[in-house]
Amino acid sequence: SQTIHQWPATLVQPVGSPLSLECTVEGTSNPNLYWYRQAAGRGLQLLFYSVGIGQISSEVPQNLSASRPQDRQFILSSKKLLLSDSGFYLCAWSRGGARIAKETQYFGPGTRLLVL
Amino acid sequence: GQNIDQPTEMTATEGAIVQINCTYQTSGFNGLFWYQQHAGEAPTFLSYNVLDGLEEKGRFSSFLSRSKGYSYLLLKELQMKDSASYLCAVGGTYKYIFGTGTRLKVLA
Numbered sequence: 001s002q003t004i005h006q007w008p009a010t011l012v013q014p015v016g017s018p019l020s021l022e023c024t025v026e027g028t029s030n031p032n033l034y035w036y037r038q039a040a041g042r043g044l045q046l047l048f049y050s051v052g053i054g055q056i057s058s059e060v061p062q063n064l065s066a067s068r069p070q071d072r073q074f075i076l077s078s079k080k081l082l083l084s085d086s087g088f089y090l091c092a093w094s095r096g097g098a099r100i101a102k103e104t105q106y107f108g109p110g111t112r113l114l115v116l
Numbered sequence: 117g118q119n120i121d122q123p124t125e126m127t128a129t130e131g132a133i134v135q136i137n138c139t140y141q142t143s144g145f146n147g148l149f150w151y152q153q154h155a156g157e158a159p160t161f162l163s164y165n166v167l168d169g170l171e172e173k174g175r176f177s178s179f180l181s182r183s184k185g186y187s188y189l190l191l192k193e194l195q196m197k198d199s200a201s202y203l204c205a206v207g208g209t210y211k212y213i214f215g216t217g218t219r220l221k222v223l224a
Binding site: 032034036041042043044046049051057059090101102103104105106107108109110112 | 146147149156157158159160161164166203205207208209210211212213214215216217219
């Protein structure tokens with residue numbers, strides 16, 4: 001069966017500090033991978049998605065970046081955090097190989113980030 | 117443009133039936149998903165509709181009308197544990213567009 005891991009679960013960081021969040025998927029190959037952010041009481045904002053190693057599409061131009069160094073590893077980074085970066089960060093995967101988003105997405109447990 | 121609308125909040129009584137509506141206007145459509153999200157947790161998949169009509173899964177049913185850009189999630193025999201946010205999402209090309217979610221409170 002497939003599982004998705006995210007870490008850390010919780011993070012408190014000062015403004016201007018760097019960030020690295022990691023997501024790994026087990027039990028599947030060539031998944032489509034996604035990073036979302038959810039502000040308190042709000043919906044999911046798509047940040048990045050990837051359909052393969054080294055292939056990253058950005059949805060929101062800001063101080064965040066993403067990388068996919070391995071097939072089942074997805075990393076979200078920032079060089080300098082802003083207060084507005086606080087939120088609940090969710091990684092998700094769906095079955096790859098299809099151009100259209102018709103597969104169910106499965107979400108990781110999330111990382112709660114507080115920037116002070 | 118891309119737009120998905122859901123009511124912000126709904127309240128219902130334990131044992132009752134509640135219908136959560138979702139309307140969408142998107143440039144592409146490859147199916148409509150419903151997810152449940154308990155406070156502080158990740159969303160979990162509930163249902164998927166790609167053809168018009170009703171899909172039933174136990175106490176949960178989901179309906180789709182593509183010509184009207186409309187879907188609803190029907191929850192029967194409400195239980196306290198159904199208190200959560202319900203997210204409507206449309207599948208596009210590679211990516212999914214989410215509504216802001218409907219927060220459902222189930223009262224005893």
